[in-house]
Amino acid sequence: MRHVLTGVALSVALLAPGAAPSAWAQHETAQDLLDGERAYGARCTTCHGPNGDLVPGINFSAGQFRRPMTDADLSRIVRQGIPNTPMPASNVTEAQAGQIVAYLRSMAAGKSAVAVKGDSARGKMVFDTKGNCASCHSIGGLGSRRAPDLSNVGAARRAPELERALLDPQADVQPNHRYYRVVTNDGATVTGWLLGYDTFNVRLLDGKEQLRSFAKSDLKSHGFIDSPMPSYKNTLSSQELADIVSYLSSLRTTTTAPAGPAR
């Protein structure tokens, strides 16, 4: 943890307020960033969102703050909050605050591999037609349950992550989104989304959207398989990719249904 403290201290020493935030990268390890990302996900996303752009005037992904911030400023705010605002104090250590700050800085440094700007409306078209995404995914209750619901994916994943999932879907499958195959002693093969696994049983949502439970003693073999998500590397153009990422980024759950009749 010492190096993190050093990093924060160095940043303070080297950076004028609002100066280029790249100094962090020299001093944090990949593990620090991962820890920072995890802490950010647990503590910050509720208000700031995964892209850090949900609080007006602030956009971590664009390196935008309401006023110029040194790493030390940010670290202090993470720990002490901002009085008389919704930003609360927290009980993180100085080292943990440093990791969070490092992650905040890294968000702005994240670069898309695609240089073109996406269009959300065109992205929806690609999603529905060429991408054929709804054959496995659903949005707002429409589509299939065989793969994760994407209704709120814009609030859960950053654009670079979405892009990577489209280009290289096997690279970073979430632990709760893995696929599994069982072969029963009778020779039947069932594959599906692994929902539960314990000493004696395996539970799947199979390709027919049925919740299935298997006793391991009834199985000849069972194990993980690759995600059925195809790579769109060679099927979508750069523009289409940017469009679909733009569309997915726009997906946020609206929690309130239409109002009822006047009363």
Next chain:
Amino acid sequence: MKLKLAIILVVAAASLQAQVTYDRILAGVDKEPHNWLSYSGTPKNQRYSPLTQITTANVKNLQQAWIWQAASLEKFQATPLVVDGVMYTVEAPNNVVALDAVTGRPFWRFNYTPAPEARSCCGRVNRGVAILGNTLYLGTLDAHLVAIDAKSGQQIWKTQVALAKAGYSITHNPTIVKDKVIVGTGGGDGPIRGYIAAFDAKTGAEVWRFYTIPGPGEPGNETWKGDSWKTGGTGVWNAGAYDPETNLVFFGTGNPAPDWDGSTRLGDNLYSDSVVALDADTGKLKWHYQFTPHDELDYDSTQVPVLADIQFNGRPRKVMLWANRNGVAYVLDRTTGEFLKGKPYVKANWLDGFDAKGRPNQVKFPSKEGTAIYPHVHGATNWAPPAFSPRTGLFYVATWENSGTLAVEGQFPRAIPGPNTRQTTMGATGLVPFYNDADNGEAYGVVRALDPQTLEKKWDFKLGDITWGGTMVTATDIVFSGGRDGYFVALDAKTGALLWKANVGGQINAAAISYAVNGKQYVAINAGSALFAYALP
């Protein structure tokens, strides 16, 4: 080989989860005894299982099949649903889980944290979800209705039913009628104005609303002094029933507010402590019956309405059976609301009879010096669901006998003092002994069988503590019940004899269900923070 193939086919058929159409819900256990598609098995709420594998002869061999532990220390009041081998229940206050009904192991979990302003008078509880199609419907403590995909546990929509900040909550299972999801609003011990509302199952848009307290210009508003109708409580916080023949949906309503001080709300306070019969398409009131006019004793009438077709006074009648918190059991004509019979089923001294229309003649009133009133402020029963067997013709109620209150004007009524008096509170989750009423003999919880013809008791099974558990009866004449002292019991439905018991080690705060998967019958019950399933070896 042939047998093996047959078994495989049965397994395959049983594991196929089809859409839960409205017709399936309406017929419920009558057509699909292996499933449990709504709170009490069918919209008639008889909580009668036609399954026959577990009998009075073999019930003694029941063994624990599995336990599922809720990650919640709130009282576990939810009745699970079972759809083709998948069980859905609610971990209080508002998390929903899908379990394999054979192993008790989870498929998915939907987490919902009620907003901080959510309030509840009597525990952060929930009594279960409803299902229609592939969607589960959950009423939340912060007064929202949430639609959840039954296959994936994903939220589909969420709509605000009422303002939690204003004291509203939802703690009961919604009622499904056709394409609508119908819920009531709890919080009626506080200054709310309760209502029942129907929502479009697809979109969550509100379709109709019925206020349990009439507004100015509506009949019944004159039964509230001054502006007291605006804050007269009358929450709705328990399961409704539905009669497809008349298209009426029935709900019991809660006490008027403030609970103990009726001086600010002089009048009968309609439709508090009533059953209301509403047109399911429009929410228009067709009839009502008020069990306790101008209540000052917290006798919520939020019991589960039980609909039955029985011979009554020598002719077939379509009735509603109701064992009320006020200590009186009722038989009403469910088509017209006509009062057919009312009679105390426990010691009840607040009334001495009825007029021709069924209005009770109240003879005991709270007083400054204190009046001994039976039943106790917590009632003769409460929300726990009763059962009715068309085979035995008996109505099974989990109740408390001989529990009295010293009612004091405008104050929280106190237990009648005595050497062994112990107060019991609604929120208590520990195993605590019930108080004895020293002046009037022992007080106790009891599972009681009533004959709807006479409303006389046929048998009693005495419990060592009070009970917030309900009853469930099977086609093999077994009543399953339990109480706060942590025993799950199987009783002979004809005699009340104890056939089997299990120590479940925690309060039973819900009624049992029965279901079958792959030809094997199970009985499931909540106790403490866990859900237990039993089956024959």
